[in-house]
Amino acid sequence: MTRGLVYLDRKDIRRSAQLLEVVRSLYPEAFVDAVIFGEGNWEIEGFFDEVHHFLVEEDLLYDVRRIAKHIQDLQEEKQYDCIVIPATREGRMMAPALAMKLQTGLVADVVEVSRENEEICMMRPAFDGKLMACITNQSKGPVMMTVRPGAFRMAEKHIPERKESAKVIIHRCEKEAAPGIRLLEKQEAGESKDIREARVLVSGGGGVGERFPQLEKLADLLHGMVSSSRRLVDAGITPRSIQVGQSGKIVSPRLYVALGIYGSLQHMEGLSKVGDIIAVNTNKNAPICSLASVVVEGDAIEFVDKLSKKIIKEKEK
């Protein structure tokens, strides 16, 4: 029986669990387990056959070599054919350490997978995103990859009808001193909104520039959030946390309002399963316009002002 393992990043359980889709699309009949580290009570609905929950000391959670060692032991017992890890900060640090231990290849930042007979193709952007590379695993070890968060979403057919609790297996780890790692200080992360959660994104690019704050008003009226292209991040106008694209986040809103965005390959890579795109651009031949449901030729901010006024007027009726 084929077996797959999904690593759940405890800081992003819900999105990590979506990586079940990667294993299911490669091996529809596989047993799929999940592994998670740290104290906590996570509600992991019954998508997985087994959830291996390692109870470890907090300072060990920053020691990716130890985490990799525990997964190596699990691999020896279960012999997974495929190990999928979210390309979060934690996942990106841990995956190479694990691949070294398992003496297998690792493909990073995968955005698509396919399988033809026994050949598995892991697709990732290459050459600055100018083309997509299909990489296969030639080693004897398990197929291992880190996957861009947001690139996969669980297909309806893979969601079990009865969401029973998964079989949770607790592994109590010895209190281990993590060599060279000391927890100096802990800071609570402030509540932050994530553009990947938004149903509506009002996104600004080079054509908006310094006028970007004026997009907030329209985003509020549409109950959405603002995001931007890398042009504005590089210019120091917007934070990297709201950048859409290959080196930013992959988003799937129902509506993406692209204001003064050209539609470079690297930007479009960040749009996955978007409902509709409204493109507002002074150049109607910009690539984003050919993908949009609605194209408005003109100034982005003029559009924002006119649409905002119209929505307010409609709401007052």
Ligand SMILES: Cc1cc2nc3c(=O)[nH]c(=O)nc-3n(C[C@H](O)[C@H](O)[C@H](O)COP(=O)(O)OP(=O)(O)OC[C@H]3O[C@@H](n4cnc5c(N)ncnc54)[C@H](O)[C@@H]3O)c2cc1C
């Ligand atoms: C390795 C690598 C990774 C990258 N990753 C990303 C990424 O993750 N995300 C990303 O976005 N980019 C990324 N880029 C950069 C990308 O190649 C483009 O440079 C960038 O997306 C351009 O941003 P833009 O479309 O907002 O700006 P521009 O290219 O400057 O385009 C501005 C657009 O606005 C229009 N315009 C001008 N004035 C107005 C106006 N008044 N009203 C309306 N429209 C107007 C113009 O016609 C044009 O279409 C990456 C590049 C590399 C090399």
